[in-house]
Amino acid sequence: MRIRRLAVTLAVAVATALLPFVSADAAPGNPVSMTDGFYADPDLQAAVWVRSHSGDARAARIRTAVAAVPQGKWFGEWSGDVRSAVSAYVTAADRANKLPILVPYFMYGRDCGSHSAGGASSPDAYKRWITDFAAGIQDKPAVVVLEPDALAQRLDCVPSGQRAVRLELLRFAVDALRSAPNAWTYLDAGNASWVSPDTMAGELHAAGAQKIRGFALNVSNYHTTAESKSYADKVNAKLKARFGYTKPFVVDSSRNGNGPAPGNEWCNPAGRKIGAATRVGGVNGVEMQLWVKNPGESDGACGIAPTTPAGQFSPDLTMRLIEGR
Structure with a gap:
């Protein structure tokens, strides 16, 4: 594997330089070219549920429509020794010659104390x-989607006295x-209806997006890929006008098959549907469509899953997302 990787890294150096939007600071390795498709986590909650409920009438459909689709592996306080956890996961993917999607979600002051509160106990932690x-x-x-919501929340619910700390921590991240030479990192940039493109362009630049591969949109949200692309194009236009560069972007398509709910309700809204499966491209100008959010894992005790805590898998919620109801 190492011999193959070294050869591929040399071979793709020129190709990477020719890809659209790439800056001189982008990672030298091209993880897409170094692997054969994306990695499906065998320990995804949906996959574990399917294995332990093989007699359930819903199991076969959940297996095919959700559990078998490559999607994000989220890391936080539940991960224990995070270095060992990440190493084990990327090593398993590497042995399968597949590309893993990693989601670090441990920001100090995470989710402003809402449904997904938690994270680090201090900036130094x-x-x-x-x-x-x-x-x-x-x-x-690897593909890394860095700290969902952290940047968009900085000027939203983060207390004014903590906003500079949030920005410092994102720059540090x-x-x-x-330091990971063959990982492409995409800094989360909220969704198409949250922060104005001009403001988001400034936030991305201040957080150091020029140093990494690009930015991510629609994580755990429902906006269509077309809506997200339109917003990304506006952000890139502002980045170009203000700072002289543009960046590639990825879109979370895990639950955007029916677009957003009325009023942009985000917490387990009814009538949403899984979207296009994880893939490279698929829509002109979108670098990847990724299932970053794990469909069927609750947004919180709300909406159509009022008793299901954030992050917990629900087969009923999953079936509703499969069927769009």
């Missing part, structure tokens, strides 16, 4: 954690992840 996270990747190919 976060710095230690994200340093270990990056070290766990080593030289393995960006720099830490640059």
